Amino acid sequence: MATLVLLRHGQSTWNLDNVFTGWQDPDITDLGRKEAREGGEAMKAAGIEVDIVHTSMLRRAITTAHLALDAADRAWVPARRHWRLNERHYGALQGLNKADTLAKHGEEQFLLWRRSYSIAPPPVERSSPHHPVNDPRYATVPDELLPASECLKDVLERVLPYWYDSVVPDLFKRETVMIAAHGNSLRALAKYVLKIDDVEIVKLEIPTGRPWVFQLDERLEVESERFL
Secondary structure, eight states: OEEEEEEEOOOBHHHHTTBOOTTOOOOBOHHHHHHHHHHHHHHHHTTOOOSEEEEOSSHHHHHHHHHHHHHTTOTTSOEEEOGGGSOOOOGGGTTOBHHHHHHHHOHHHHHHHHHOSSOOOOOOOTTSTTSGGGOGGGTTSOGGGSOSSOOHHHHHHHHHHHIIIIIHHHHHTTOEEEEEEOHHHHHHHHHHHHTOOTTGGGGOOOOTTOOEEEEEOTTOOEEEEEEO
8 A cells, every 4th residue: 555645736926925926936935834843743643754855946845845754754755856747837827816816807807817727817928027937946947848837727727747757666666755845736736646537626725734645546546534
């Protein structure tokens, strides 16, 4: 039996400011650090010994993973980072206050952009600093793979190749694998692993800093799942 742990990063400064974050790179807050450490302590108390961690390329996920593993006495385990685990790219909404965006565009449009499974926000201009082609950490990624905007369906399509190529081999070794990432990249993975339909996935909320533990059988089908 393999164990998969999904860990959403602790509260970020932009979460606190109610801003669309996406691929932008704010740090986590003091509360976010506390959440991460408590998540690690919960794993230690539950006897969950992580063998390898996969994170996005964004510091809020990287820092959360480090703090959680340190609290769980597993800071030494191998870590892999990949852009395919990044948060959903919110396009031209990145950096905008959510309340201001709601007031400007109305609730119906706001909810479509924020929560729809298949409708993406307006794309960001290629010349914008918010476009990943202008970020040096993605310099080796082909331009055509880097998003200017995404819906959750897009996120699932970009996450799955990494799941199959990097995470599944670790799980088949019966290792305990932790993925420290973001609300939407983890929602996409949860949709796939739990076979959640396109309508129900819109309702899924993943709390920050709380390990979500899955026990998987030899075919990587979910036998049980729980939040610590």
